[in-house]
Amino acid sequence: MTRTKIASLLSQYELGQEVLVKGWVRSFRNNQFIQLNDGSTIKNIQAVIEFENWNENELKRITTGAALAIKGTVVESTGAGQAIEIQVKELDILGDANPEEVAKTVMQPKRHSLEYLREQAHLRFRTNVFGAVFRIRHAVSYAIHQFFNDRGFYYLHTPIITGSDAEGAGEMFRVSTLDPKNPPLNEQGEIDWSEDFFGKQVNLTVSGQLEAELGALALGQVYTFGPTFRAENSNTARHLAEFWMIEPEVAFNDLEDNMNLTEEFLKHICNYVLTNCKDDLEFLNEREKNEQKQKPQNERNELTLAERLEFVVANSFERITYTKAIELLQDSKPFKKKQFKYPVEWGTDLQSEHERYLVEKHFKKPVIITDYPASFKAFYMRQNEDGKTVAAMDVLFPGIGEIVGGSQREERLDVLKKKCADFNIPEEEIWWYLDTRRFGSVPHSGFGLGFERMVMFVTGMTNIRDVIPFPRTPKNCEF
């Protein structure tokens, strides 16, 4: 008999049919009602046994966390909250779970702190919250691949180990196979990197963008979706040392095309989750509502999780220049009442308090801010006519701040070379990048989405360590 997954059974069944289900016990009540979960859905199937017919020693082994195979008949359920249940005919205990041991884990059916769950990241998959989070994380990944494939983009695997650090996005991790204690030295007494595995000093990538541009300027449209790294000592709820990033890059796109693509992309993801993750989303929505009740009124979210996703899908993103943003902020009540902590004037970077004001108070919807002062942004962003600003864009989301950063790229070789000089990037380091501007250079644009930030947004989780299976942070590299 073939196993039926619980998700399939709940969505399509016939009363009276015989089924075989396998899964893990979430609870066992009154020696009679087993709640079984197999990971295919957040919902359990209730399996009912007539305990009179069962061996007492076997009954004792039906405990939270144990794995069972159950054969039985699908019948209407008289209990609340479920349409059907299984009348158990045969029951095999595939794997026991000692209740005293289970009591020391996150499987114990009671409320656990997220911190405690993180310490048992290997078992937290078996909880409702993390089952939902990681099923949704999968859905977001798939939505991304689907979005780009449907539009004729090619997935480009840019390198993880890289000899280039031109992107300058942050501190890097060194990769080496040299003897760490006694590395070979050259005549100057410096480490002889030519002896290392790659014959030079190499690092973990901070971005695949430069390589993605190489692909886009031949294949037309590409995207990356891979791990990126920052060796920054940031112990916050928004930073990881290892995280996943999506970086599309499109030949012939200008900044407006780039904004259109970004908006369509983010809406697609939210819409996909709303359509395909109903049960998990409903669970996380309720969870957040309950969490919110613990908070003072003025700290609560205005919208529920599901409402926030619907809100992104339904609303056009506001598009304003940095210059306009500064004007709006200078005209704002908090500015006039001196409630902003940081200064607001042209040439200073926007702080979180300013972004939140614009997104959450002023426009009350996602905002794209464009054309930032050149000095804030990377060397490859296209210089505008005014000579002061670049064709950059940041997408700001309610509650989460910057979720996407992008730009039109500088396609003019002479301007780009000058920018390299200004940013102290030796041309011989990125000769290959400059080559694309030598041979049929074209306007092109792209952006980067921090994958975990997006998963935070669609799950409502507020700590980034709770949306990646095994988080890597300073002094923490478990499992």
Add this chain to the structure above:
Amino acid sequence: MTRTKIASLLSQYELGQEVLVKGWVRSFRNNQFIQLNDGSTIKNIQAVIEFENWNENELKRITTGAALAIKGTVVESTGAGQAIEIQVKELDILGDANPEEVAKTVMQPKRHSLEYLREQAHLRFRTNVFGAVFRIRHAVSYAIHQFFNDRGFYYLHTPIITGSDAEGAGEMFRVSTLDPKNPPLNEQGEIDWSEDFFGKQVNLTVSGQLEAELGALALGQVYTFGPTFRAENSNTARHLAEFWMIEPEVAFNDLEDNMNLTEEFLKHICNYVLTNCKDDLEFLNEREKNEQKQKPQNERNELTLAERLEFVVANSFERITYTKAIELLQDSKPFKKKQFKYPVEWGTDLQSEHERYLVEKHFKKPVIITDYPASFKAFYMRQNEDGKTVAAMDVLFPGIGEIVGGSQREERLDVLKKKCADFNIPEEEIWWYLDTRRFGSVPHSGFGLGFERMVMFVTGMTNIRDVIPFPRTPKNCEF
């Protein structure tokens, strides 16, 4: 006017319609015929200009590699090999390409060696061969995500930086931010790894399998698709230091389920490429045919590239045990004529010559060999009743050898602990892995596919460096 991609135009057009296309010049003949490519397909669109109406200086700038925007009318083509062409009305040169400089690159339209193309990996995307390879690489990626998503698997991002090396799959790259020349030492004079970023010594992952098992034993079915690393000094056409791997893991699956899944999976990929990559496949098929003509008759492939894909789709994979394989080999002509270089007896590992005999001569189709002697295989493979063999499986493909390796996993805690001891794996290193056998352990199985090996198979490329955008190999980490 919106740009039309060349792939769209060629698949759907109306004669007389006005279009805007943008792309790069592949060739310009008789001051009249421009072959333009935009990466959306291997096919070019021919754009025809009446040179009498064009400025001579502009004509001179229409050179191989230059980027153009062309507006014109779609008309029937009188030339061979194309149904339509564009009568040019407006032409913008978006980016020049100096012919003398282009002549020094792989864009020069002539036959280049693959070695030379590799040195210009940043420009080889613009050639027909590599355009085709990387479009197909994308298609294979997408086919994989689609296969698993359609079957209710969840994509699990297992960690890249890891403190565990229990998998024992090979030499690892060290990741560190310590001062490489003067690392901090502890009282014993050894490097004080507690001072490093993660507070301990960490490496780049060689496999996500152990973590994937954690996911599968809660979510039911998961798969990984991420980069993996080997710091091995293997300068061969089949090895990379950085490559991508797919590792599905399924709770409740035994070895037979695992074989069924693998076979269905590999057939799906081949079928997807046959269906979705017709033009690119046809090009690579012709390319291989021409290559084959240069070879002596007895070294040529029996089947063309396309035939090999169809062959995988059409044939059931042969399934035999290692013990049976040894018997077949001992009964074979080459064994009796002492033509095998390596010995054939129970307890020695199968060599490439043996695998090729079984796949290419004896069965003439893909072969799955199962139940290898335990000593050849990793600690986590399930011990068979005979006490000598494990529930392992290797899938062998014609021309390429082992493409998939997998097994049913050892789910019995006592057996697994004994295996850890046998393999010198300290239990405290993988307490989290052992935990899954403590709490509702169930039979489960999985396998690993080297992504680049699969891309080699479906493109016919014979060097693994030619199927990944920027290969990382010993002493080579460019771009």
